[in-house]
Amino acid sequence: MSDQLPQGATIGILGGGQLGRMLSVAASRLGLRTHVFEPGANPPAGHVADAVTTASYEDHDALAEFAASVDVITYEFENIPTAALDVLQELRPIRPGREALRVSQDRLTEKTFLTDLGLRTAPFADITDADSLAAALEVIGTPAILKTRRFGYDGKGQARILGPEDAAKALEDMRGAPAILEGFVEFSCEVSVIAARSADGSVACFDPGENIHREGILRTTTVPARLSGKQRTDAVLLAAQILNALNYVGVMGVELFVTPQGLLVNEMAPRVHNSGHWTQNGCTIDQFEQHIRAVANWPLGDGSRYADVQMENLIGDDLDRLPELAREADTAIHLYGKGAVKAGRKMGHVNRIIRG
Template sequence: MQAVPPGATIGILGGGQLGRMLALAAARLGYRCHIYAPEADPPAGAVAAQVTRADFTDRAALARFAASCAVVTYEFENIPVAPVAELAATVPVRPGIEALRITQDRLLEKRFCQQRGIATAPFRAVGSAAELDQAIAELGLPLVLKTRRMGYDGKGQAKIAKAEAAAAAFAALRSDELIAEGFIGFRRELSVVLARGADGRIVSWGPVQNIHRNHILWRTYAPARLDDRLRNDAERIAASLAEGLEYVGVLAVELFDCGDRLLVNEMAPRVHNSGHWTMDAAVTSQFEQHIRAICGLPLGSAERLCDAVMENLIGDEVKTWPALLAEPNAKLHLYGKAEARPGRKMGHVNRLYPLGQAPQL
């Protein structure tokens, strides 16, 4: 693959904070970014060379967007596949369409893991109330009923603890494309963020541990304190999934640590919240690495320079910015969002510690 030279324009589908941080990383390498997003004043637009505001199904707007770009990537996976596939006929799209198709559908994702010989929670496809009853009979209770697409930060899912609650849960999700997953009593949640280059080389930042509040990631501890067996298993699983997808770019794999084994929870075909710590604590951040990968550049080192704890700033927590700036070991990153709403990620702070000296969970 011929490298995309600095000075070229990178197209980014989506204008949120991930697109913003990708555009900032691209600028440091000499690239311009063109943001394509349906909303007005997207956070990424403030740091990009160009912005197109249009729906993801607007084929004429997408064609004009493609004509301006040397390569296109996406900052989130909830984008219709068909128009992106048309885009890929005229400009390289990385990661590829197959990665987008599989990772935006929880059922396809679980089946893909099965094909790779990678364990997940037991699951069943659910398209009707009768199929939900059958899933309960086969998986037992409790279980989690989820929409196959569009769910994030706890949205689009319901825990069912009693059979009599099943009908209400099915009706509340308002979809006939659902997946039922057996409930997993895990010890902790881990994730592995890695990059795979166009040449197949994989570079990983290693497993980290994630803590959630109200279904939203609150803190990430880097590194996760694991024995060598679990650490190696986590790395192997993530690499296998990236290879199976013939992936180019940064991929995140979320895992449940069940003590004696790891189960894949889900994948994200993009830079990921649990990789934000790399901006200040690694030789190469996940954002720079993604730009390197999609442009066909050599991947950078993922060596960890120090330990880190990343904390998301949700809603009004962003108002603590003066105190955060006063912390000697804190690096503050704000996303430029005008309104602090409950549950909205407004920024994050990376607290840095000497190697081996981060707080223990």
């Protein structure tokens, strides 16, 4: 591609957490610099970025200055305020584009987008008040789960409804935010497809990984996932369909439920994804570099898997296990350099190579 970003060019990254940190490292492998925009102090990505802007997403001067200093803008999280995007896109390309953000910032829009594509999801309904919730519960049944349409992650902004008697309390938990009711799905396992699409429309998917969550937080991802050949193909084709429909450029994480009736889409994240961290030690080109390649107009790399891997998140005081983890054979440690250990906080992860 003639406009492949050259040596020394700078990628702007919105968000300075661990994903931005690992994106910065991947960019450095391609001779690129990164400039991180992050409201919080001492962002993990700042330790390995060439520059950091500490400012709020409401500070439009800071946003404009940031944009002017970079060649292209990407992000590590999807909940970027629309007004900030308006400022940025006047100055520099944002990849992946606005449409992916619009769709994935709202659970209702996302579910509607997916079903319009002919893909299957859990049953869902738009909830605006007690009446619409009662009506939806009639159709969807219980157990079900009420979620805010926007700004949810790692199980936050969610309330389980085991029977109609839980409805009022669940609605109250939404604190007036627009919500969506989702039915429970019987699934044998949850898998993720980490898919990449380059500017020229090429799509490449990493081998699907199998996820285990606890308390709403991803604990482990294991490759290969327990999928039949057909399920594996279906998963990859389905992810490619989503990326193509959005004219997407970058890496996306697509979470799928495996059910007797086929694959259901649980969630899509328009960014590198925790369930793709195994690629750092299972592939020559990992998800972070694949994302940077796409965003920088490089051809996608070779993401074929060379090893079986289990990724385990290190959450909160899991970090106390570091001395033992550091001595484990076939184990790569990836820490995020976060100062304070807090319960539920992702502090790092390990990738264990599984020998046959």
